[in-house]
Amino acid sequence: MPPSHKSQTHGTGILPAQCLMEAIERGEIIAAAPLDADQIQPASLDLRLGDVAYQVPASFLPGRRARVSERLEALTEQRLDLGRDTVLERGRVYLVPLLESLALRARTSGRANPKSSTGRLDVFCRVITDYGTEFDSVPAGYRGPLWLEIAPRSFHVLVRRGSRLAQLRLKRGSPPTSDSFVRRLNESLGLVQDPEGEADVKGGGIALSVDLEGSDPSGLIGYKARRNDAPIDIDRRGHYDVDAYWERVYRPRSGGIVLRTDEFYILSTKERVAVPPDMAADMVAYDTLVGEFRVHYAGFFDPGFGYNGDAAEGTKIVLEVRSHEVPFIVEHGQIVGRVLVERLLAPTDRPYGTAIGSNYFRQSLTLGKQFRR
Numbered sequence: 001m002p003p004s005h006k007s008q009t010h011g012t013g014i015l016p017a018q019c020l021m022e023a024i025e026r027g028e029i030i031a032a033a034p035l036d037a038d039q040i041q042p043a044s045l046d047l048r049l050g051d052v053a054y055q056v057p058a059s060f061l062p063g064r065r066a067r068v069s070e071r072l073e074a075l076t077e078q079r080l081d082l083g084r085d086t087v088l089e090r091g092r093v094y095l096v097p098l099l100e101s102l103a104l105r106a107r108t109s110g111r112a113n114p115k116s117s118t119g120r121l122d123v124f125c126r127v128i129t130d131y132g133t134e135f136d137s138v139p140a141g142y143r144g145p146l147w148l149e150i151a152p153r154s155f156h157v158l159v160r161r162g163s164r165l166a167q168l169r170l171k172r173g174s175p176p177t178s179d180s181f182v183r184r185l186n187e188s189l190g191l192v193q194d195p196e197g198e199a200d201v202k203g204g205g206i207a208l209s210v211d212l213e214g215s216d217p218s219g220l221i222g223y224k225a226r227r228n229d230a231p232i233d234i235d236r237r238g239h240y241d242v243d244a245y246w247e248r249v250y251r252p253r254s255g256g257i258v259l260r261t262d263e264f265y266i267l268s269t270k271e272r273v274a275v276p277p278d279m280a281a282d283m284v285a286y287d288t289l290v291g292e293f294r295v296h297y298a299g300f301f302d303p304g305f306g307y308n309g310d311a312a313e314g315t316k317i318v319l320e321v322r323s324h325e326v327p328f329i330v331e332h333g334q335i336v337g338r339v340l341v342e343r344l345l346a347p348t349d350r351p352y353g354t355a356i357g358s359n360y361f362r363q364s365l366t367l368g369k370q371f372r373r
Contacts, residue, residue, distance in 0.1 A: 012173030016348035042302040050097040053080040110138030120368035122154035156231035205338030211270040212332035222249040222267040256331035259323035272314025274306030278347040304351025
């Protein structure tokens with residue numbers, strides 16, 4: 001484990017890496033197995049799968065009067081042992097107890113999201129708490145276990161005890177945010193860099209749009225998932241052939257591309273994002289005001305994302321896109337979501353980048369870490 005550094009500078013904000021260490025030392029974060037040093041990210045904690053997966057008929061929330069385990073007594077269809085390599089099948093829903101649990105302070109709450117590599121495989125993951133009424137939301141002062149709902153969409157995936165599919169951020173209080181606050185930050189720091197225009201700020205977030213022109217000489221702008229029944233090991237790196245699982249998508253001659261309801265796309269933003277080491281960002285995953293589709297399963301952008309040392313170079317955001325209900329035409333420059341920005345309690349002591357082995361440092365149009373580059 002890295003050493004703890006007590007360096008809080010604000011009374012409210014997202015907990016950076018060193019404050020997460022302190023939360024572990026205080027017993028706010030409890031682990032059923034020793035934590036790995038690289039579980040602690042710049043401003044989040046990777047969550048690990050426990051010993052068993054319960055196959056259930058459908059997604060559910062326990063509600064204000066029930067624990068997750070109580071609901072599982074009536075809903076479990078099959079119990080799978082994660083002590084060995086286990087395939088989670090496309091089109092099914094599973095619930096897994098996590099190795100991490102919480103005993104939060106009264107003013108500390110949490111927010112969860114799939115990890116980037118999970119979203120890029122089209123694996124739908126959501127954290128659930130006992131007595132929970134919202135997915136991926138941990139109420140202030142929560143004490144109890146964490147569960148992960150897993151629903152592979154495009155591929156079968158291979159997992160085991162300790163596999164990491166989701167991540168958790170903790171927040172103390174309610175740090176200030178508003179359109180004017182975000183606009184000032186963007187003007188001074190260049191959070192979202194758009195070579196074609198002025199930032200669109202609304203609802204405390206900065207708009208991001210899709211890039212259907214690309215910069216690759218071949219005209220490559222994205223990937224579309226192929227049907228392949230060979231499972232993908234969630235923990236493998238640089239192992240799988242891209243063309244066995246993905247169809248390449250090229251720049252349209254005119255207009256846009258049609259997102260069909262049974263297809264999953266990897267695209268990228270036109271804008272570049274740079275998150276300073278004292279801030280954290282999140283992307284609104286689904287907004288019916290911009291179209292009937294979902295973008296970016298994994299919505300956390302860590303402090304230091306898009307930076308090279310002290311320089312805010314900016315990095316494009318990879319979009320995981322799936323249409324809802326009806327086919328939808330998306331065109332170049334169309335808004336697909338918004339980046340929400342919040343300050344940290346203090347600058348993180350381990351910013352995103354090569355120094356901590358970040359998988360998508362200086363990414364462009366990048367598939368999950370499981371595929372050969």
